Amino acid sequence: MAAQRHGATFKRAKRTIRAEVAEVRLDGRRAVLAMPTTFMNESGQAVAPLVRYFRAEPSRLLIVHDDIDLPFAKLRLQFDRGSGGNNGARSVIRALGSQEFWRLKCGVGRPPGRMDPADFVLRRFTRKEQPEIDLMVQLAADVVERFVAEGGEAAQQLTGGPNANG
Secondary structure, rough: HHHHHHOOEEEOOOOOEEEEEEEEOOOEEEEEEEEEEEOOOHHHHHHHHHHHHHHOOOOHEEEEEEEEEOOOEEEEEEEOOOOOOOOHHHHHHHHHOOOOOOEEEEOOOOOOOOOHHHHHHHOOOOOOOOEEEHHHHHHHHHHHHHHHHHHHHHHHHHOOOOOOOO
16 A cells, blocks of 8 residues: 555565565655565565665564454554564564564454454455455555654554554
8 A cells, every 4th residue: 555655566576585575765765665475474585585685674674464363453563572473473583583673463353253263364354344444554554654754653653552452
């Protein structure tokens, strides 16, 4: 969404980087947006080479991922946390050798009954859920833009602070 807002398109990254990237200027600052082409559980295989290639400090890295422990359509921005059970975040932590990066968690809620969490997060949103998801995606793009322009602490204010439950 942040890429679309700024007229950027994703292109295949350098051969050794398993991601598509879009470079944009947000509030006068250069930002590299990336979508791993790996499986979600192997995101670290894309993120670590990107961080090295662009010589970025992990503390300037923001990953965006789903979170079943966060209420549906709510956002939380946190720094220097563990994986929280998210396999993609776990892969990034392992590949970087650090958890000192920012994470924008997008709440999808808990699976109903005994539904497998993997099946739950991979399913399509229902027609009833879609309007809330669309709003969450818009707000997530706002958070990304604020993160680039003003840093993580300023961006946290858009999500209600570091420990907000949404």
